[in-house]
Amino acid sequence: xxxxxxxxxxxSMLPIEVLNRAANEMLCYxxxxxxxxxxxxxxxxxxxxxxxxxxxxxKIMNIPDNYKVxxxxxxxxxxxxxxxxxxxxxxxxxxxxxxxxxxNKAYKEAQKYGDVVVAASSKEANFSYIPKxxxxxxxxxxxxVHVCFNNTIYGTKFPYIPDTGDIPLVADMSSCIISxxxxxxxxxxxxxxxxxxxxxxxxxxxxxxxxxxGNAREDxxxxxxxxxxxxxxxxxxxxxxxxxxxxKLVYEWIDSLGGLxxxxxxxxxxxxxxxxxxxxxxxxxxxxxKDSRSLMNVTFVxxxxxxxxxxxxxxxxxGLKNLKGHRSVGGMRASIYxxxxxxxxxxxxxxxxxxxxxxxxx
Ligand SMILES: *Cc1c(COP(=O)(O)O)cnc(C)c1O
Numbered sequence: 053x054x055x056x057x058x059x060x061x062x063x064s065m066l067p068i069e070v071l072n073r074a075a076n077e078m079l080c081y082x083x084x085x086x087x088x089x090x091x092x093x094x095x096x097x098x099x100x101x102x103x104x105x106x107x108x109x110x111k112i113m114n115i116p117d118n119y120k121v122x123x124x125x126x127x128x129x130x131x132x133x134x135x136x137x138x139x140x141x142x143x144x145x146x147x148x149x150x151x152x153x154x155x156n157k158a159y160k161e162a163q164k165y166g167d168v169v170v171a172a173s174s175k176e177a178n179f180s181y182i183p184k185x186x187x188x189x190x191x192x193x194x195x196x197v198h199v200c201f202n203n204t205i206y207g208t209k210f211p212y213i214p215d216t217g218d219i220p221l222v223a224d225m226s227s228c229i230i231s232x233x234x235x236x237x238x239x240x241x242x243x244x245x246x247x248x249x250x251x252x253x254x255x256x257x258x259x260x261x262x263x264x265x266g267n268a269r270e271d272x273x274x275x276x277x278x279x280x281x282x283x284x285x286x287x288x289x290x291x292x293x294x295x296x297x298x299x300k301l302v303y304e305w306i307d308s309l310g311g312l313x314x315x316x317x318x319x320x321x322x323x324x325x326x327x328x329x330x331x332x333x334x335x336x337x338x339x340x341x342k343d344s345r346s347l348m349n350v351t352f353v354x355x356x357x358x359x360x361x362x363x364x365x366x367x368x369x370x371g372l373k374n375l376k377g378h379r380s381v382g383g384m385r386a387s388i389y390x391x392x393x394x395x396x397x398x399x400x401x402x403x404x405x406x407x408x409x410x411x412x413x414x
Contacts, residue, residue, distance in 0.1 A: 056372070057400070058374055058392075059373060060387060061374075061378070062226075064389050068391075074301060093293050101293075102123065102285075102291070102293075102300075108307055111307065112307055112312055113234070113236060114233070115259060116236060120260050120278070122259075122286050123291050123292070123299075127256055129157065131224070135196070135198065135241065136162040136168070138264070138265070138272065139241070139267075140162070140195045144165075145167045145168070146196050147168075147171040147191055150170050150172075151199070152179045152200055152203035154224060156175075158198055166195075172185035178339070179203060179206040180341055181341035182343075195220075196240060197220070197222065198222045199214060200223070202227045202346050203346070204348075206351060206381060207349040207351035208341075209347060211343050220239075222239070222240055223243075225243070226244045226245040228348050229250065230249055230306060232316035236259060239259075239261075240261050241258065241259065243256060248387075248389060249389045250302055251296070251299035255295035257299075258278065258281075275289070306390070318394070319390065322394055325394075325398060329404065329405075330352055336354060339353065351385045353382065353383030355413075363384060367407075371399075
């Protein structure tokens with residue numbers, strides 16, 4: 053069977069070059085005589101893999117020396133608790149921007165641990181835009197401000213980096229990390245589940261400014277304490293070894309293509325094909341405000357639930373898989389992460405044109 057264009061929001065496509073390389077190294081990695089899955093995480097051969105992964109991520113993201121990179125487990129959802137447990141440590145206050153379902157979950161989880169308020173929200177418009185906010189919307193004694201930088205479900209992305217002054221900005225970047233260059237210096241913490249744009253599910257990346265560590269609540273579970281993980285080079289316990297290896301291959305792939313500047317160029321080119329088509333016709337409606345459009349997740353609807361259903365089903369048969377929108381939004385969502393080839397997006401637009409012609413609205 054041929055490989056399909058997989059528009060899944062996550063887990064999602066990985067670069068074919070990475071999958072081939074992993075296949076070639078599956079039984080025997082280097083001269084180790086074993087698969088990466090079978091190695092001790094404390095062996096010299098594995099040590100090189102995890103160090104390379106960190107070195108490459110630091111290189112492509114241009115991560116400053118005063119930031120730690122952690123390879124953790126539990127998904128982005130575990131960070132919803134880890135962030136307040138580690139950072140809500142001075143005034144027990146945090147301000148959250150609620151711009152979608154994941155940021156709302158993060159907000160609810162943080163409420164268990166302190167005085168947590170919504171600094172800005174776009175709920176009243178079904179999260180179809182990114183709310184504007186700045187220092188004036190934030191409590192001056194908040195321990196941190198939390199945002200979700202790319203809202204996977206709704207297809208929105210922050211068109212700006214919020215200015216929070218001296219208050220650390222924490223960002224969930226699960227669905228946009230390494231899709232374009234970002235100034236890490238503007239953030240206190242960046243975290244991301246790996247399964248959208250980096251690796252198989254099971255790995256979570258945390259990038260944290262060093263001075264924000266070491267001040268966690270006393271009752272924090274050891275496994276959630278950033279300091280413990282940093283002091284042990286992400287090896288306090290067994291890390292998600294194979295996922296980290298695949299992430300390393302993905303970082304190598306990006307580096308060899310020309311880094312995040314090149315990714316941005318490729319991703320903008322792909323997204324433009326889709327958005328330009330959406331803007332040129334009136335069969336499909338793109339619900340997201342133009343200034344808040346995501347480069348990674350593109351949402352659209354026909355306005356007729358039965359047609360939406362038919363679209364996703366027929367697209368699937370044509371080798372364009374997983375276009376059904378999230379159950380809370382309906383319609384369609386095309387996730388076009390780094391590994392989605394340009395040709396996949398062109399094929400999608402061709403299919404959209406054909407479907408519109410063959411299925412006139414009543
Ligand atoms: C997928 C996703 C999550 C949830 O990630 P898990 O790794 O499944 O916990 C959280 N935030 C965003 C932005 C996501 O896209």
